[in-house]
Amino acid sequence: MLFDTPPRTVARVCVDSPLPHLDRLFDYLVPEETADRVRPGCRVKVRFAGRLLSGFVIELATDTRYEGRLHPIEKLVSPEPVLSEPVAKLAREIADRYAGNLSDVLRLAVPPRQARIEQEEPPGRAGPIVEPPAAGWRRYAHGERFLTALSARRHPRVVWQALPGEDWRTRLAEAAAATAAGGRGALLIVPDQRDLEALDAALTRVLGPDRHVCLSAAMGPAKRYRAFLAARRGTVRVVAGTRAAVFAPVADLGLVVLWDDGDDSHAEPHAPYPHAREVLLTRAKLGDCAAVIAGWTRSTQAELLVESGWATAVTAERETVRRASPRVVPVGDDADLAADPDSGAARLPTPAWRAAQKALRDGNPVLVQSPRRGYLPAVSCADCRRRAQCAQCSGPLGLPSSGATPACRWCGRPAADHRCAGCGGRRLRANVIGAARTAEELGRAFAGVPVHTSGGDRILGEVAAGPAIVVATPGAEPVAVGGYGAVLLLDTWALLSRADLRAEEEALRRWFAAAALARPAADGGSVVVVADGGLPTVQALLRWDPAWFAARELGTRNELRFPPLVRMVALTGRPASVAELMALTELPTGTDVLGPIPVDAETERLLLRTTRRDGMRLAAELHRASAARSLKKPGDVVRVQVDPRELW
Template sequence: MPNRSTRVERQPAAELPVARVCVDVPLPHLDRLFDYLVPGDLDETAQPGTRVKVRFAGQLVDGWLIERAAESAVPKLAYLEKLVSAEQVLTPEVAELARAIADRYAGSLADVLRLAVPPRHARAEQAAPPAESDDAPPPAPVDTGWADYQAGEGFLRALAEGKNPRAVWSALPGEDWPARIAEAAAATLAAGKAVVAVVPDARDLDRVDKALTDQLGKDRHVTLAAGLGPAKRYRAFLAASRGQVRVVAGTRAAAFAPVHDIGLVVIWDDGDDLHAEPRAPYPHAREVLLTRAQRAGAAALVAGHARTTEAQLLLETGWAREVVGDRATTRRRTPVITPTGDDPQLARDPGAATARLPSLAWEAARAALKADAPVLVQVPRRGYLPSVSCATCRAPARCTACSGPLALRSSHAVPACRWCGRVAGDHVCPHCGARGLRASVTGARRTAEELGRAFPEIPVRTSGRDEVLTEVPAAAAVVVATPGAEPVAEGGYGAVLLLDTWALLTRADLRAGEEALRRWMTAAALARPGAGGGRVVVVADGSVPVIQALLRWDPGWYAARELGERRELRFPPAARMTSLTGTAAAVADLLAAVELPPDAEVLGPVPADQDQERYLVRAPRGRAADVATALHAAAGMRSARKTPQPVRIQVDATDLF
């Protein structure tokens, strides 16, 4: 009688018995595919794109089966331990894209796949119907808002004909941009191709979701975002991978959505920092989508009210064409934008002084409220008084324990440190000995309080981190919002006031001017046209170039100017910059191991957070791949030696300066 404990000998699959697996181990020196044998009982189900479990370094780890092969160079192979699911969640196109993104950002394939494929939800996988949708695609839209843009209708026609036009679109004020994206998606669907559209946040995604439903009909698209929850997100992911829908809209991770035969990629407001992934290898959604379009031969649309220098570079290299409104249309749709001085004008009107508004802004707000229209006030900081200084010598007020900035959370609060929370009720200025404090930066709540006193009979609402408003009705009200939290007003705002502009313009950041213009144009675009009484007042000197771009509503001019200056200085995006952050010993160890191209420069070190240092590696754009490969190889050498102190490698980091 045979022994029941004897293990049955496993046999490899008859055809293509070798599985090449990406193991989910984020160590750089293990960033390659490992060969395993496919047992005969898993021959039909263990297909490329499925999740598996394998024995690796004595442990059972997750992995993705990338491909099947007939033979291996390794003489003795272990078997796949388990097939987690027969669902092919990783398409060949997305697998190749993930490898390209990992190489571009000096990262590991496993890290990118973790971003691209959401965690499995077994119940959602079993409940989702497997059949493909065989509904006929909707016809291409005929009458669209793209007629207001030069080359706009041509772009839509090219999509409907199955071509791959690439465009940088500067949206006009008051534009229903979700509807324009939905029209582009419908034109692409009419050609039998798929669409992936990426927006910064959930509010924008809700607007695009509604526009796609209105344009395409119900159940013709899905949305992908972390806020949906594990089950709903995975069901939407499966609907795309199984071919049930061909249009996917979402936040940054949706750039990897597994649609079939992709024809168009769209990114809205590519300058928003929410598009930058905070997890290794820190890819930017714009670069993921553009890489995908290039590899798949798909159309691309980089869109926004403002324009980044990266988008301008696409135009100047000829990779994309410009889609903008002509000057007559731009003038017709733009609100009246007026710059104003700062403190000298506050004395002209007692009410204006109470509300911290120059007279011009005060009059614009009062006129809009009198016409029963809402007023938007954009302030760059949330909170009450997020930064205070000495009332006598103006020196920044800092905590005596950790040197962090002091702040006031309300009109009755005691000053407290924003870093460690220590109360500083007995604060004395170390420079002059004074005890009084004044505001350095006024937050949204303090601004709302001041405006409430200035307009006592008008409701004042705030929109920021604690509560973000989506829409406001067409009625007299004051809305105080931080950048990115501006709600849409029914019929547009009667006035938009841009306060404390210096707080954005004087930041120690390479992108300070570009980011300020993006935030101001996003807010100003919510105002009514000038003919409809819409006014925008920006509290700044009108001779500053970024203010000039806002006044003329010409983001292309400013982006070209910025790009020209960065070319002279060899700053991104004219050059590639990679930051290396870690302890001094760790970064020095990495630099000693790396073999950089001869035309790459190492800049630094400079202090970073938490007793760390940062170096910058600058190289021409044409050598960026060589630098990334060299840094990844050096990181692999360090991890193979089990060096305990890591170094964070960030290619094209958005906060370099």
């Protein structure tokens, strides 16, 4: 009819707002002049409550349920559809899993726009990828079949425990190549930039040049956005990156990989605080693709995947493990003290000294893992042993270098005239010895041997073959050409005595990461761990069997109702605010309320514990309650963290 209303296009937009009560899609009219360019996934500006806000078009429709007058889209920022439909669905799932807002997840998923990069001529697609050889994977049970399944477009899900000395970056590159040879995409996530650079080189060797891109926050805005667009446009099929790449828009995703899932770097520090492992496992579920959780050890979360039947363990036979492993020597039990009474007070016991001497004599480098950075990070009174504190802020005093003036580690004030508040003494002694002091001591003990340090903002990538001593903090151990002749694990108490649910698991992860760099026992490689050989963590290192420890730890946590067998949620805020949120929340039946405990003078922390089955329901309830509070008190926020990394 002549007077029929012409059809109109409605865009459903996710508005960029941190307020929980605005966590939904809002309908806007698409202006006629931009109707042919507005597409799902593009960036727009919309008018909301009198302000101009950014947003993403999630979908287009011809009708709306909104009964009022629709506002038009104010501005089409770019017609580039940077948000793909699979990533939008993933973002919604992750937001619900972590009791967060969709807009917060999209802020993590899509990097800021670089207009100049969008105008660049896109590179042509590279040719087909040849399926890689499977020789490296044949050392593992199910390894060759795993690669075959990837190239056949199937979706195996595995937990892979790498052998000591394994070139794990090349193995992961081969898995990505097998996936790409089958016509699907792959996404590989590693903890830090150093690992990413090494993985980048391995992917170039296996895939060939220009067949993959790297994504990380350290790349710089332009380079990162260029790599992001290459993945979004389907120019490349393989993406490698750090935590910032977990939402990378890989076309036809067939494989997700996470190396060392226990590393703290995989935990996102911004709301809603998702963990890279959970994001990738959710992608595997939604996209029906293969998944690999890999590392030198096995986390309790990975063990739960194996025990539940969700994933298959890919490990080597025991005989293969024995041939590849170094000899592990514990030092610290009663028999060691009886044989060498002075070793109890020595930082470098006799067996460790001898192992280092032998390795250097054989022309091999020695790795020393020291858990603390700095020189003397903590000192105390030499007379009464009271911890030395700053006179201004009561912070701990430390010594930054030999001959330096003691200084506060909190406010940085020097304390040249420090006097003990307890006895008045002026002399100081070391409480904790850092990596710099360790390197200094070893340099004096092994005169003429080069001593290198790795840690903090100066991390070594590789150490040449030949006699040398490398003192590294956990996670900063460089690879040695040919492997280390000896690895010394010092001050183990510093890792084992942490007030953390994951202290033993984390200690074992860090020990294995260093020990895996040693030469096999047949080639003279040895690991000396300064700890009691009866400890479960040391037993796992002795047997080179982290799966045994993970199963044992998971069983203990099951009895105590600890994660990952349950869902934990931490609520942090002002006491009155936390109480208001709890009053608005309908907790699932059986949910435990633990606390609250004070965090500082103004805030407290409350823990909620429920079953894994009720985890999503609890997250939904907390998000609903947060939305109700934000309507009344938009500035008074209670931080909600699902499965926080630190529980005490």
